[in-house]
Amino acid sequence: MNTAASSARYTYRLRVGSGAGQVLLSEWDRCRWVWNQCVAESRSAYERGENIGPATLDKMCTQWRADNAWLRAGASIPQKQIIRDFGKSRAKAIKDIADKLPMRRRSGMPGFKKKKLTDPSLNYTRNGFRLKAGKLNLAGGLSVTVVWSRKLPSVPSSVRIYRDSLGHWYASFVVLTETQPLPGTGAVLGIDWGVKDIATTTSDDHDLPHPGFGTRAAAELAAANKAISRRRSQKGHPQSNGYKKARRRRAKILKKVSRQRQDYARKWAKKVVRDHDALALEDFRPKFLAKSTMAKKAADAAIAATKQALLDMGHKHGRTVLLVHPAHTTMDCAQCGARAKHALPLGERTYTCTVCGVVSPRDKNSARVMLNRAGLNPDGADRGRPVQSPTGKAA
Numbered sequence: 001m002n003t004a005a006s007s008a009r010y011t012y013r014l015r016v017g018s019g020a021g022q023v024l025l026s027e028w029d030r031c032r033w034v035w036n037q038c039v040a041e042s043r044s045a046y047e048r049g050e051n052i053g054p055a056t057l058d059k060m061c062t063q064w065r066a067d068n069a070w071l072r073a074g075a076s077i078p079q080k081q082i083i084r085d086f087g088k089s090r091a092k093a094i095k096d097i098a099d100k101l102p103m104r105r106r107s108g109m110p111g112f113k114k115k116k117l118t119d120p121s122l123n124y125t126r127n128g129f130r131l132k133a134g135k136l137n138l139a140g141g142l143s144v145t146v147v148w149s150r151k152l153p154s155v156p157s158s159v160r161i162y163r164d165s166l167g168h169w170y171a172s173f174v175v176l177t178e179t180q181p182l183p184g185t186g187a188v189l190g191i192d193w194g195v196k197d198i199a200t201t202t203s204d205d206h207d208l209p210h211p212g213f214g215t216r217a218a219a220e221l222a223a224a225n226k227a228i229s230r231r232r233s234q235k236g237h238p239q240s241n242g243y244k245k246a247r248r249r250r251a252k253i254l255k256k257v258s259r260q261r262q263d264y265a266r267k268w269a270k271k272v273v274r275d276h277d278a279l280a281l282e283d284f285r286p287k288f289l290a291k292s293t294m295a296k297k298a299a300d301a302a303i304a305a306t307k308q309a310l311l312d313m314g315h316k317h318g319r320t321v322l323l324v325h326p327a328h329t330t331m332d333c334a335q336c337g338a339r340a341k342h343a344l345p346l347g348e349r350t351y352t353c354t355v356c357g358v359v360s361p362r363d364k365n366s367a368r369v370m371l372n373r374a375g376l377n378p379d380g381a382d383r384g385r386p387v388q389s390p391t392g393k394a395a
Contacts (some may be wrong), residue, residue: 054087200363334368
């Protein structure tokens with residue numbers, strides 16, 4: 001099995017006092033100002049027909065610090081790092097335009113970061129932080145306490161300090177981890193994503209039903225939204241403590257639902273990876289569901305997060321995970337390989353092959369098609385048919 005080291009993120013809660021919190025927010029204000037300056041300079045250069053790279057912006061930042069005492073009072077490392085992040089974001093957007101991707105799939109050009117709409121996030125490279133006596137010492141003389149919920153597997157190469165919607169601070173370390181191999185089972189699994197059930201597999205014991213965490217919290221969330229609307233002050237007036245309390249209540253509800261979904265997905269992913277050596281996974285992109293009548297239930301299912309949890313778990317334990325193109329998976333017969341002439345409507349949940357006559361649940365048939373296309377089922381009909389659909393690729 002593959003035991004090569006790979007990078008991973010280990011996240012820990014930080015105990016940040018009021019004084020340290022103000023220092024971190026001040027550092028973020030400086031980094032946000034640098035980001036906005038990069039956006040302004042980039043747009044100005046674009047109007048002149050020029051292109052400014054991160055190296056040029058880095059030199060500009062040096063001049064900004066020399067001309068501005070307030071900016072110079074902060075650490076240079078997070079300011080330089082946010083310029084690199086800006087460069088990566090802009091380069092990705094330019095590449096998407098050059099590749100002529102559809103607008104719905106493009107990464108937009110980086111825009112201005114607004115103070116009230118952007119959560120603080122600071123990135124420090126290896127020279128900008130140090131771990132000593134259980135504390136995290138950051139460039140600029142700031143020291144914060146880390147809640148060590150687990151040990152770091154290696155010396156971290158970088159750390160990201162960020163604050164969530166509840167006002168809690170976290171430190172996310174980038175470390176090298178070794179693959180943790182599991183005993184072989186000789187079993188393989190095909191996985192098809194859906195909305196009624198989040199995942200339907202070729203094994204009944206590993207299907208993932210829809211938990212409905214968002215539906216359960218809907219009434220409480222609606223009450224919080226109503227309180228926010230009722231207590232909101234008019235534009236130009238400071239918000240009341242009641243308004244802030246209602247916003248925090250809504251943030252706590254959303255955070256709880258998010259953590260429930262993550263925990264649910266990780267436990268299922270662990271079970272699937274533990275019981276199977278190879279997985280044929282539908283490479284499903286659920287963005288189109290946001291414009292359908294199933295948008296609310298699909299969002300509650302968090303298919304993308306569940307898929308990513310399965311990919312991460314498979315990589316962690318050295319399992320083979322193959323991504324299979326989803327085209328025509330509901331039209332092909334897993335038994336004989338014949339393809340239906342017309343796509344099945346969503347309301348029809350049973351697949352009936354007009355060639356061999358096999359009858360099976362629609363999602364179960366699609367899960368078996370995943371195995372055939374990935375080459376994990378030697379007896380599958382697709383092994384002997386001409387290639388009509390893209391084959392799965394290694395994750």
